[in-house]
Amino acid sequence: xxxxxxxxxxxxxxxxxxxxxxxxxxxxxxxxxxxxxxxxxxxxxxxxxxxxxxxxxxxxxxxxxxxxxxxxxxxxxxxxxxxxxxxxxxxxxxxxxxxxxxxxxxxxxxxxxxxxxxxxxxxxxxxxxxxxxxxxxxxxxxxxxxxxxxxxxxxxxxxxxxxxxxxxxxxxxxxxxxxxxxxxxxxxxxxxxxxxxxxxxxxxxxxxxxxxxxxxxxxxxxxxxxxxxxxxxxxxxxxxxxxxxxxxxxxxxxxxxxxxxxxxxxxxxxxxxxxxxxxxxxxxxxxxxxxxxxxxxxxxxxxxxxxxxxxxxxxxxxxxxxxxxxxxxxxx
Ligand SMILES: Cc1cc2nc3c(=O)[nH]c(=O)nc-3n(C[C@H](O)[C@H](O)[C@H](O)COP(=O)(O)O)c2cc1C
Numbered sequence: 331x332x333x334x335x336x337x338x339x340x341x342x343x344x345x346x347x348x349x350x351x352x353x354x355x356x357x358x359x360x361x362x363x364x365x366x367x368x369x370x371x372x373x374x375x376x377x378x379x380x381x382x383x384x385x386x387x388x389x390x391x392x393x394x395x396x397x398x399x400x401x402x403x404x405x406x407x408x409x410x411x412x413x414x415x416x417x418x419x420x421x422x423x424x425x426x427x428x429x430x431x432x433x434x435x436x437x438x439x440x441x442x443x444x445x446x447x448x449x450x451x452x453x454x455x456x457x458x459x460x461x462x463x464x465x466x467x468x469x470x471x472x473x474x475x476x477x478x479x480x481x482x483x484x485x486x487x488x489x490x491x492x493x494x495x496x497x498x499x500x501x502x503x504x505x506x507x508x509x510x511x512x513x514x515x516x517x518x519x520x521x522x523x524x525x526x527x528x529x530x531x532x533x534x535x536x537x538x539x540x541x542x543x544x545x546x547x548x549x550x551x552x553x554x555x556x557x558x559x560x561x562x563x564x565x566x567x568x569x570x571x572x573x574x575x576x577x578x579x580x581x582x583x584x585x586x587x588x589x590x591x592x593x594x595x596x597x598x599x600x601x602x603x604x605x606x607x608x609x610x611x612x613x614x615x616x617x618x619x620x621x622x623x624x625x626x627x628x629x630x631x632x633x634x635x636x637x638x639x640x641x642x643x644x645x646x647x648x649x650x651x652x653x654x655x656x657x658x659x660x661x662x
Pocket of ligand 1: 437439516536540624
């Protein structure tokens with residue numbers, strides 16, 4: 331593992347060596363084995379609570395993660411749908427987080443207002459993920475511990491405003507006083523260096539990590555991603571206002587056609603967006619169908635590697651970028 335290169339409010343808050351967070355990847359892509367590998371490599375990862383419909387299995391994942399990390403702190407991704415019928419489920423998940431002494435959560439989806447008191451009571455740090463600085467401001471006012479601001483490049487849900495990560499990175503740290511993490515399109519160390527220079531406290535990566543050896547998804551899919559030139563993602567489901575950046579496969583093309591035709595009813599979309607297609611693709615490596623979250627930062631993945639090897643290359647590249655800037659300095 332590389333030495334600590336950067337000390338930021340996020341490394342201090344989470345007790346991690348590197349300012350590198352790996353966002354939760356559903357449905358159950360980021361499981362205990364992967365999250366433990368991220369934590370053991372000096373970053374912070376998040377087990378996706380929604381990926382485990384069986385709560386005993388979810389608890390088991392958390393215990394496994396704790397054992398694989400020899401008791402180091404790790405995180406959970408909590409999706410806040412805001413829907414009344416999901417409230418009981420969320421309460422049960424939060425009870426397990428408290429009982430299993432989870433260190434932090436990456437919340438995404440709706441506002442964290444409802445869940446904050448219970449998480450605070452349990453001593454769990456809350457990092458709320460948003461797709462625009464305006465939401466970062468309101469989350470900061472509510473009292474979250476940190477905000478994660480993702481730009482339009484991100485795999486998964488970039489929100490509806492289409493703001494680039496470069497703009498978010500320069501804007502967000504000036505707008506809130508709490509620690510800021512920037513994600514979306516990040517997969518190289520020079521981006522880590524640039525993000526820290528712009529005032530952020532850490533980066534968040536998702537797509538870049540899809541080639542990690544420790545992920546259970548089929549190796550054939552990882553090998554396919556290694557070949558990617560970064561042009562193969564597309565934002566779809568605009569018709570449902572659920573903008574979703576995914577691999578541009580047969581399902582994505584069918585959904586894009588529905589968007590273009592002005593469809594806005596879920597039933598038209600359902601055959602193409604069913605979660606079973608996604609799980610099948612991850613299990614078999616056949617990526618023609620399913621909504622497969624992925625963004626252009628996959629271009630930085632040149633090999634299937636361990637999480638630690640990916641971190642090493644990111645950190646070496648960050649150091650190189652810092653040196654380059656030093657070399658460019660004149661007349662300060
Ligand atoms: C395969 C995959 C699945 C994801 N699933 C979730 C999820 O369940 N919940 C969530 O909040 N974010 C999810 N994300 C988003 C990531 O946590 C992260 O915000 C995003 O990947 C960062 O942008 P990047 O892909 O450009 O690195 C997913 C991303 C990927 C690539």
